[in-house]
Amino acid sequence: MRRAPRAILGSALALAATALLAALSRAPQGMGSGEGGLLRLSWSGQPERVEVCRTVSEEELRAVPRHMRQPVICEGQSAQYRLRVMLDGSTLVDELVTGGGLRRDRPIYVYREFPLTPGPRALSVRFELADEPAEIGETAATRARFDALPRALTLDTTLALNPRAVALVTYDADRRALVIRSR
Numbered sequence: 001m002r003r004a005p006r007a008i009l010g011s012a013l014a015l016a017a018t019a020l021l022a023a024l025s026r027a028p029q030g031m032g033s034g035e036g037g038l039l040r041l042s043w044s045g046q047p048e049r050v051e052v053c054r055t056v057s058e059e060e061l062r063a064v065p066r067h068m069r070q071p072v073i074c075e076g077q078s079a080q081y082r083l084r085v086m087l088d089g090s091t092l093v094d095e096l097v098t099g100g101g102l103r104r105d106r107p108i109y110v111y112r113e114f115p116l117t118p119g120p121r122a123l124s125v126r127f128e129l130a131d132e133p134a135e136i137g138e139t140a141a142t143r144a145r146f147d148a149l150p151r152a153l154t155l156d157t158t159l160a161l162n163p164r165a166v167a168l169v170t171y172d173a174d175r176r177a178l179v180i181r182s183r
Contacts, residue, residue: 037161039114041085041125043171043178044107045149047099048129051076078105079129081149086124087116096130108149118163125169125178127153153178 053074061069078099085092092114100106110127129151153171155178161167168181 035118035163037116037118037163037165037167039087039116039123039159039161039167039169041083041110041112041169043169044109045171045173047078047081047104047108048148048151049076050079050131077103080131081108082126082128082130083110084124084126084128085112085114086122087114088122097127116161116167118161118165121159121161123155123157123159123169123180125153125155127178150176155180 051074053072055072056070061071081097082095083097084094093112097108097110098104099108127149149171155169157180159167159180161182165182169178170181171177172179
């Protein structure tokens with residue numbers, strides 16, 4: 001084949017593939033054949049910082065240059081949270097959630113989905129600090145950050161889920177509370 005007909009054929013195939021992809025992306029998507037609904041948990045936030053501090057001895061202070069002397073040294077880590085979800089008295093999830101990154105100092109991301117049958121259901125969501133400072137060390141303290149997640153988030157409600165509906169439990173940073181939204 002010569003060069004010009006190959007270029008025309010290649011361009012025509014590329015245009016046809018693009019048109020097919022665009023048409024398929026507009027096709028309606030169903031939830032499946034079932035009539036059930038979906039409970040979705042989705043939020044993120046910065047974990048609280050937990051620090052263990054110790055007083056430095058006079059001997060240790062003399063061993064470092066004057067401009068680097070600190071009477072108290074603190075080492076810290078980001079807190080862990082416990083996520084508990086109960087539906088009609090049975091546990092759907094009970095697990096520890098930590099921040100991302102190698103040192104776990106990045107934001108916490110919660111994303112879980114649970115298929116549900118329609119109708120009224122008793123829902124309880126607990127997201128609480130898992131390790132209190134007293135458990136970490138004698139001189140441990142938490143450093144509150146203005147953007148940190150609260151120590152405890154709870155949501156107790158009756159969920160009336162319609163067929164093929166999605167109930168979203170998320171964190172409202174303005175109210176500093178878990179809220180539920182239905183679609």
